[in-house]
Amino acid sequence: MKNFLTVILICLALNLSAQNYIEHKVKAGETIESIAKNYLVTPFDIYALNPDAKQKFQPNSILIIPNSKVKNEPIAENSRELIGYKKHKVKRKETLYGLAKKYNVSEEEIKKANRQLYSENLKKGDKIRIPRFKSFISKQSYKNTIKKYKVQPKEGKWRVAYKFGITVEELQALNPNMKEVLQPGDELNVPNIEGEDEKSTEGKHNYYEVLPKEGFYRLKVKTGLTQEQLEALNPELKETGLKAGMVLRIPDSLSVSGSLSSVETTKLISNLTNFETKKLALMLPYQLDKIDVDSVEEAKDMIKNKKLLSLVLDFHVGVRMALDSAKQLGISTDLKVLDTRYQASRTRELLEENDFSDYDAVIGPLDNKSFDRVATRLNRNRVPVIAALNKPKEVYGNVFQTIPEDKLLQKTMIDYVKRDSLKSKVLVIADHAHKTIAEMLKTEFSDAKVLYSEKDKKSGKDDYYIYPVRLDNMFPNGRTVVFLETDNDAFASSVISMLNGRMVDRIEIVLVTLNKSKAFEGKNIDNNYLSNLKFHYPSVNKDFDEDKSNGFVRAYKKEYGVSPSKYVARGFDITLDLLLRLASEEDLYEASSDAIETEYIENKFRYNKSMFGGYKNEAVYIVKYDDLRIVEAK
Known part of the structure; x- marks a missing residue:
């Protein structure tokens, strides 16, 4: 019997060899996924020929690997x-x-x-x-060679990766110079599989890259799709399960980004494990070529009068203070400071002059053209690029956008009002430039009343005022939430004044806006009125509380004699958060799960990976005027 089985195995081996299969001896530490990746086949292909591997997978065991899809061309x-x-x-x-x-x-x-x-x-x-x-x-000559593939219309890298059964990271490894946004006709290196083995991308679908440690529950929170629905769209999931980096097909109409469920603030200080020196680059427009360092008075005048330079220097001070704070926690930093001069040409020169391939992160540049150039270049080595004070036009896979999107700010404010435990009435007051916003609010609050500013009868142009009589009978007993949507300071001032005059016994008016523009900071705006109306608005940051003990504020006041500006606080918060995340995981990508929310002096951070790009901060404050102070609204 034993000899018979031996003969059968020999015959099977000869037959497989004739079909151009190969044998692989499993080494310690290998997984089915790593072996599949090495041979550019799928785990499903391996399981199909090795069904026992699901239960009996161990070092020195022999696997049969399909080799017929691969050509060896130099x-x-x-x-x-x-x-x-x-x-x-x-x-x-x-x-x-x-x-x-x-x-x-x-x-x-x-x-x-x-x-x-x-x-x-x-x-x-x-x-x-x-x-x-x-x-x-x-x-x-490679064991797992490639072939050339021409990108088809409407194909992005996620669709191409899905088509050939590889991850986006593997596609990028095969194409180090691949553009972030593919164009029809671009030539890419792809696994050399037969046409019939390519996955179909027909029909209207989107594609999503699975993040590290992401399971079916997290995907359901993000997409609304159950495990069964995902498996129906991606049958291979039944065999392989979810794996980081794999590309899934999802419905075309689906939007993965959105509001995140609430989580507890993460104290990264208690999770520090990676104490290797962090390499950071700071690319900011210091414009040192325009400063006469030999003339102290002239340099002081320039710093005082140039708003951009003052902002940059404040941010830089915050960065340096964050490095000092991190050093006290055992985190050392190798910081390279580069002057972009606010010139795309100079940024290009800096990229040519410096090797950033082993950097942990780059902060900046500020202008979008230069930022786009840096992010595109460094994406080849997956070096994170931090958009600290700007919102980039394109959020590439290695970009971390620290300023939340306007739509998220609006949604957070609307959700806040909806969570109000009191049954408040809602009134929307808007100028005609904000008619779309007012109509959107009407859909969110179906019982809301809407008032628009008056128009000039002859010209039809907005006159930016409303008649006081139109506010009559708009405020019953109890609370009324008033959305004021305008960028015109005269209109904002007159409405705020009229609302304040309507505050009497048993009538409470709470003023809110989706976008606190400069109209709410005009010279005719009375902050006492804003405090009386408990003015609420969504914000990227909050003001630090001077009444509470704060080592950062004390240290800054001791050094400079004044309170730190919001740009000093932002430089400190972004840099300290970056260093703590890098010290808590192997890299910034691993440390930026949407389950991690951090908070510092004036800013908080919770990153969510967008469906077709990088990471966006979705941590937003709701703040309010309270006794002439701006505080966080709980």
Whole structure:
């Protein structure tokens, strides 16, 4: 019997060999998923030929791997070979950067050839070695080779990854220079599988990349789809289960981003495990080329009068204070400060001059054109880029947008009013430029009454006022919530004044807005009226409480003699949050689950990965005027 089974196994092995299958001996630490990834097949393919692997998977066991989908065609690659060194005597004013450019090598390659330069600065008279390289094109043959694929209209990288059964990360690994937004006709490297093995992308569907530690419950919260519905759309889930990085097909109409369920504030200080030195870059428009450092008074005047420079310097101070606070917790930081000068051309030069591939994160730049350039370039190495003071036009996969979206601010304010335990009446007052907002509020609060500003009868233009008589009978006993939507300070001032005059016994008016524009900060706005009306609005940040003990505020006042601005606090909050997240996980992506919400001096952060891009902060405050102070509304 034993010999008979042996013969059967030999015959099976010969038959499989004839069909171009290969054997794989399992090594310690390997998983079905890692093996499938190595051979560019799916776990389902392996289980189909090895059904016992589901129950009996252990080191030294033999797996049969399908190999018929793979071709071994050589792939050309550029290579460099060290062939010797050239001696160089350092001249006055020569720098590592200049020598690297002159000899067409990197600064790191010069340092490797002259180890003393890791600890000493280059100086005149030094005799150093410059490495010489020979460049050539080699043809590499891979076990799991690729083929070229032309991107079709309306195809993004998620759709392409799904089509060929790989993750977006694997697609990016095959295409280091792949554009963030694919265009029809772009050529990509993809697994060389047969056409009939490609997954169908016909019909109207969206595609979603599964995040680390994301299960069916979290996906149901995000998408509203049950496990059964997801498996119906993605049959392979029944065999493989959910795996980080895999691309799922979901309904075309589905929006994954949205309001997050409430969570407890996470104290990252108690979760610190990664104490390797963090490499950060700070790319801000210091515009040092415009400052005459030899003239102290002129420099002071420029700092005082240039709003952008003052903002940047305040933010920088906050960053430095955060580094000091992190250092006290055992977190060391290697910070590189780069002046973008608020010029896209200078940003491009900085990208050419510096290697960011091993950086943990880059903060900035501020202008969207430069930010887009940096995010696109660093996405190749998955280096996180932090949008600290701007909302980028495109949130790429490595972008962390710290300023919440306007729509989220609006939704948070509406949800706050809806949660009011009192049965409040709702009144909407808006100018005609905000008619769309007013109509949206009417759909959210079906019993709400809406008043629009008056128009000039001849021109039809907005006159930005309402007749006081129109407010008669609008405020019954009890509470009335009034939404005031305008960007016109004269209109805001007159309405606020009239509302304040309507406050009598048994009538309570609470003023709110979806967008606190400058209209609510005009010279004719009376803050006493805003306090009387308990003015509420959604905000990215809150004011710090000076009555409470606060080491950050005390340290700043001691150093500078004044209270810190919101930009100092923001620089501190963003940087400290970044460092604590990096110290609590292997990288920022792992530390940015939507179950983690952090809060510091004036800002809080809770990132949610968007369906087709990077991470957006969805932590929002509702604040209110209370006795001439702006405090968080609980």
